[in-house]
Amino acid sequence: MEYSKDDWKLYRNRIAVWQENYMERLIKEYIVLLNGEENASDKFWQLEERIKEDRKHPGVIIEVKKSNMVSDIAMLVNLGVIKMDDLEGFSNDLIEQVQFILKKGK
Numbered sequence: 001m002e003y004s005k006d007d008w009k010l011y012r013n014r015i016a017v018w019q020e021n022y023m024e025r026l027i028k029e030y031i032v033l034l035n036g037e038e039n040a041s042d043k044f045w046q047l048e049e050r051i052k053e054d055r056k057h058p059g060v061i062i063e064v065k066k067s068n069m070v071s072d073i074a075m076l077v078n079l080g081v082i083k084m085d086d087l088e089g090f091s092n093d094l095i096e097q098v099q100f101i102l103k104k105g106k
Contacts, residue, residue, distance in 0.1 A: 003069055007094045011069050014086070015062065022059035022081045070094060074101035 030050065034043055054060055059081035062072060076082045077098065087095050 003066060003094065004091055007091050008066050008069065010089055011073070012064060015064055018076060018082050018086065019059055019062070022057075026054055026060075070097045071101060074098045078102060 030047055033047055033050065036043060038046070057079070058072065058075055059079065064072075073082075073087065073094075074097075077084060084095075084098075087098065
């Protein structure tokens with residue numbers, strides 16, 4: 001399916017913001033981990049493992065391709081990186097496609 005230039009442009013602008021917001025949430029989780037009562041070495045290795053896993057998450061790194069835009073947006077919603085409210089400004093067609101993918105995945 002061909003997506004509108006406006007949707008593509010908006011997606012490219014927002015993906016960085018969405019990822020930045022998601023990484024801010026991760027940082028807050030890391031702070032909680034680091035402020036825990038465990039030994040420093042335990043916290044260090046827990047943090048190392050979390051970062052290793054989080055680096056693979058699409059909220060952190062994603063290949064931005066027009067052909068994947070709708071499925072990537074649906075995945076970001078499904079994973080809690082963004083909410084449907086974050087799609088304000090996108091075309092109704094795109095939003096409906098995202099909703100369809102999310103319903104199909106249930």
